[in-house]
Amino acid sequence: MIWQIDLSVLTLIVICGFATIMVKDLLSAAIIFGAYSFLMCLLWTEMGAVDVAFTEASVGAGVSTILFIATAFQTTRKVKSRKKGRIFSKIVGLTAAVIMGLVLLAAQNNFPGFADPGSPASLHLSPYYITKTLIDTAVPNMVTSVLADYRGFDTMFETAVIFTAGLAVIAILRRVRLADRCDLPEPYTISAGYQDTIIRFISRQLVPFIQLFALYVVAHGHHSPGGGFQGGVILGASFILLAITYDMDLLLRRVNEKWSVLLGNIGVLIYAGIGFICLLLGANFLDYSILHKILPATGPVMARSHGMLGIEIGVAIAVMAIVITIYANLASHGKLDKGL
Amino acid sequence: MEYLVSHYNYWIYTLLMMLGLYAMLAKNNLVKKVIGMSIFQTAIIVFYVSIGAKREATIPIIAHGHGSDAAHAAIDAMHYANPLPHVLMLTAIVVSVGTLGVALAICLGIYRRYNTLEEDEIQEQLQ
Numbered sequence: 001m002i003w004q005i006d007l008s009v010l011t012l013i014v015i016c017g018f019a020t021i022m023v024k025d026l027l028s029a030a031i032i033f034g035a036y037s038f039l040m041c042l043l044w045t046e047m048g049a050v051d052v053a054f055t056e057a058s059v060g061a062g063v064s065t066i067l068f069i070a071t072a073f074q075t076t077r078k079v080k081s082r083k084k085g086r087i088f089s090k091i092v093g094l095t096a097a098v099i100m101g102l103v104l105l106a107a108q109n110n111f112p113g114f115a116d117p118g119s120p121a122s123l124h125l126s127p128y129y130i131t132k133t134l135i136d137t138a139v140p141n142m143v144t145s146v147l148a149d150y151r152g153f154d155t156m157f158e159t160a161v162i163f164t165a166g167l168a169v170i171a172i173l174r175r176v177r178l179a180d181r182c183d184l185p186e187p188y189t190i191s192a193g194y195q196d197t198i199i200r201f202i203s204r205q206l207v208p209f210i211q212l213f214a215l216y217v218v219a220h221g222h223h224s225p226g227g228g229f230q231g232g233v234i235l236g237a238s239f240i241l242l243a244i245t246y247d248m249d250l251l252l253r254r255v256n257e258k259w260s261v262l263l264g265n266i267g268v269l270i271y272a273g274i275g276f277i278c279l280l281l282g283a284n285f286l287d288y289s290i291l292h293k294i295l296p297a298t299g300p301v302m303a304r305s306h307g308m309l310g311i312e313i314g315v316a317i318a319v320m321a322i323v324i325t326i327y328a329n330l331a332s333h334g335k336l337d338k339g340l
Numbered sequence: 341m342e343y344l345v346s347h348y349n350y351w352i353y354t355l356l357m358m359l360g361l362y363a364m365l366a367k368n369n370l371v372k373k374v375i376g377m378s379i380f381q382t383a384i385i386v387f388y389v390s391i392g393a394k395r396e397a398t399i400p401i402i403a404h405g406h407g408s409d410a411a412h413a414a415i416d417a418m419h420y421a422n423p424l425p426h427v428l429m430l431t432a433i434v435v436s437v438g439t440l441g442v443a444l445a446i447c448l449g450i451y452r453r454y455n456t457l458e459e460d461e462i463q464e465q466l467q
Contacts, residue, residue, distance in 0.1 A: 003345050010352040017356055017379050021363045026371050033375055040382055047393040048400070048421035052385070055433045063437055064378065071371060071444045075451040079369045080458055086368060093366030097358040104354045113346030115395040117418055122394055126424050127417035133402065134415070140402040142423040143430065151427060158431045165438030172445040224401065229434045319434065326441035333448060 002046075003114075009043045024079045030068035037061035047115075050225040051143040054217075058233040063323055066240060070331040137304040139222045147227065148308040152286040155311075156271050159318050163264045166322035170261070173334030203245040210238040218316045222305060228312035232267075232319030239320075240327050248332055251324070257336065260321040260328075267318025271311045278307075286311075349390045356383035370450065370457045374443045381436050385429045392425035394418070400426060 016036035020029045037060035044053040112119035129142055129150065139145040147155055214234035221227030243251035255263070275286040283290035288307025289300040298306060328336055360383055363376025400423040402415060447457060454462050 003348075007348055010349065014352060014355055014359075017359050020375055021359060021367070021372065021379070026369075029372070029375060033378070036379075036382075040386075043386070044389055047389050048397060049389045049392065049426045049429070050399045050401070052389060052426050052429050052433065055430050059433050059437045060382070064440055067437075067440060067444055068371070068375070071447060074448055075371075075457055079372065082368060082460075086366075086460070089368075090366045093362045093364075096365055097362040100361055101354050101358040104357065105351070108347060108350045108354075111347070111350055114349050114390055115393045116346070117394045117397070119391065121391045121425070122417075122422045126422040129423060130400070130417040130420050131415045142400045142402070142420070143426050146423055146427045147430065155431060158435055161435050162438045165435075165442050168442045169445040172442070172449050225399075229430065233434070233437075322438070326438075326445075330441065330444055330448065333452065 005046055006043065009039055009046065013039045013043065024081055026072040026075075026077050026079060027069065029079075030065055030072060033068065034061050034065035037064065051141075051227070051230075054225045054230050055233075058230050058237065062237050063233055063240070063327075066237075066244075066327060067330055070327065074331065074333045136301065137308070138301045139305050139308060141222055141224065143225075144221050144227050144308065144312075148311055149286075149288065149304055152275075152311065155315070156268075156275065156286070159268055159271055159315050162322050163268050163318055166261070166264055166325045169326050169329050170257075173329045175334075200245050203241050207238045207242060210241070211235060214238065214316075218312055219309070221312055222308065228315030229319055231312075232316035233323055235316065235320040236323030236327075239324050243327065243331070248328065248336060251328065252336060255321070255324055257325070257328070260325045263321035264318050264325070267314045267316070267321065270314030270317065274307060274310050274314070349386065353383045353386040353390070356380075356386065359383075368459050370447045370459065371444070374440065374447065377443065378436065378440060381432070385432060388425040388429050392422035394421050397421045 013036060016032055016039060020032040020036060023029050023032060037056055041053045041056045041061060044050075044056060112121075116122075129146055133139060133142040133145045137145045137149055139149075211234075214231045216231075217226035217234060218228055218231030221231070239251055239255060242254075274288070274291075277294075278287045278290050279285050281290045281293055286307075288304040290303070291307050292298045292300050292303035295303055295306055356379055360376045360378075360380030363379065364373050367373050367376060397418065397420055400420050402420070450462065451457055454465050456462060456465075
């Protein structure tokens with residue numbers, strides 16, 4: 001950990017944060033926010049949080065940026081500047097921010113120093129997981145073993161939250177009632193290179209490799225950074241790439257709305273189903289070690305590793321389907337006809 | 341100097357949090373408010389990940405963790421970064437893309453009805 005690198009990256013992050021708030025163009029704000037996320041990703045790699053960095057690179061920098069661009073495309077790109085008025089809300093916002101900042105700064109004297117190995121968070125609970133992960137689960141990546149096994153119940157509901165978010169987006173945007181709708185202006189074209197042959201060819205050649213990489217990330221999440229969430233988002237992003245370079249039809253011919261909701265369901269069901277199989281075999285919910293009774297040639301320890309792989313696959317399927325659903329609805333104003 | 345080096349990341353996360361809160365409260369454009377919310381979220385993640393960092397520690401993946409006798413090798417908890425904040429924040433990031441999708445969908449729904457994303461224009465139309 002080199003604090004000079006840390007500090008310079010953090011300074012750039014603050015500059016990007018200011019720029020993305022202040023810029024008067026939503027497309028620019030989205031792109032600067034993407035840069036902000038990539039800098040965050042750099043910072044977390046530097047702090048040793050490789051799994052978080054991987055997630056941020058695929059989710060924060062990749063999918064979030066696309067969602068912001070889709071919104072700017074479907075609404076308006078300009079942020080109107082206000083000459084007068086708005087003073088009151090600016091004062092209120094500034095006061096609230098300063099008060100909160102002062103309270104947080106006052107609390108900071110009691111915090112342990114940055115990267116202190118003797119800080120309370122590193123002394124009591126976490127050594128157990130660091131030292132026991134190989135003995136208990138045979139998974140060297142302790143982030144995966146905590147995520148999918150020690151804390152599997154929580155992750156199951158996180159997956160359900162993602163699924164619910166997809167359903168909420170459909171519920172908000174898919175109500176096509178004519179009375180409900182202003183005359184939407186024709187969305188303007190963001191780039192003229194939209195029908196470019198080179199872009200289409202290259203992205204079409206890239207998609208199989210992206211998907212192969214995503215499957216590797218899911219399957220190898222036990223031994224290296226990665227796992228179901230990251231792999232699922234990369235899989236979804238490969239489909240989004242197709243939808244951007246071609247059109248929405250090509251995406252929907254492959255994964256239509258019915259299928260993507262069904263896949264989201266299946267993903268959550270795989271997760272909960274593995275938990276119920278454990279229950280049926282006589283152990284606790286999501287206690288994978290009992291799975292060695294039905295998995296051939298595994299002991300109780302390896303069975304936990306395999307059980308984690310099973311739920312990671314479920315998570316990946318659910319996340320992929322929901323990322324596609326959210327993008328398709330946002331980019332087409334819920335009409336699913338044409339996208340970016 | 342010692343104090344500065346050991347606490348700068350707390351100051352930066354406070355600064356980012358203030359920035360996010362200010363954008364959420366004071367910005368007129370709804371998408372800018374959503375960006376402020378995302379900045380607020382990343383500020384919290386910076387805080388948690390900073391807590392998990394350790395000096396002289398490597399990434400939380402056990403080196404040479406393959407093979408049958410790997411489990412019996414002694415593992416010193418001091419050599420690995422604290423994995424628990426990483427797990428919490430990993431799922432928080434993924435959930436944040438879900439909340440971001442819902443927030444932007446609501447923005448689109450508002451735009452569909454009022455044909456604007458500016459807060460004061462929406463309030464004028466509501467009255």
